[in-house]
Amino acid sequence: VTSPGAPGGSGRTYDPAIRGERIALVDLLDRVLAGGVVISGDITLSIAEVDLVTVSLRALVTSVTALTEAPDPAREQSS
């Protein structure tokens, strides 16, 4: 269900509200990806071999980069 103007899947536009949600998501991902009990061995179906943190941080960084990709001259000057 999407409403007009709601953040869509494309992630093309920059919106402080979206950014705010992403900030909280980073805190959550710290915990759900690097915390919690890890069940390893044959009893679980999946994921024991996957470095979850690396996988999903890659997703995060890629997406945030896409969000902020639009050139920002002020930032260029100050850095």
Add this chain to the structure above:
Amino acid sequence: VSAVTAENLCVWVYAVTDGEPGASADMIGVGGGPVRVIRAARLTAVAGDVSLAEFGEAPLRRNLEDLDWLAQTARAHHAVIETVAKGCPVVPMRLATVFASDSGVAGLLRDRAEDFRRVLARLRGRSEWGVKAYAARPADPGPAAQAGQAAPASPVDSASPAAPAARGEGAVPGEEGARAGSLGPGAAYLQRRRAQLAANHDARREAVASAQAVHAELGRLAVAARLYPPQAPDLTGQPTPMVLNAAYLVAEERAEEFTAAVTNLTAAHPSVELTLTGPWPAYSFVGESEVSPEGTVR
């Protein structure tokens, strides 16, 4: 509920508790499905059926690369754990703990019953708080500094007292720059830039020292602490670097003291800005990756 899971489903586990999870029937879990319990060895796993096509190993690996999917899944996982944690102590599972069937989950509860009980006993009456510290933003430049910036070619910062005089003469900044003498605009820019970098470096060092002091102080109020790597500036959206990303396990009767301490430390350490999150289910204090039982820095 049958102990045999349908062929196209697998079992996502949220958490394990020795209490009675409240309204699990009302909860909506990962993948939009219902949440139910699996019991064995006087323990209860909070779990739900998810589609093998979405959560089996290969699709899961792909989906984890999709931020929207990941965000939705992480939030759904967390929502269930948080709801259960309101009523009883829980051991959260790491995201994407998936079993082929209920019997696998029951086997886990039996095999690791003592581990779960030990952790649950340790978490009872305690919760997790998150504290992050960012280097403070540079102080707002005063009127003098702004005047200095308005004349880009001022040779040194100490020239700012001369700025009002320059304005009095009605000098155009560009002309002022051309007359500035020993330093051309490029050299003056580099000099200002060097001073700015040196100031940033000092601010960063001071912020790190403050963060260590904050961590030591909060560690004294906590049962345990865990340090996460600082989050990247691209992810925090903050203009200054993160210098502390910590979690603390705090007894509930000390929670007020702990949050007050964060407020006081904010006032005592102007070189950092502190943010507090929580209370969280004790994600950071259930596994071997927890670093320091006494709340000290590694």
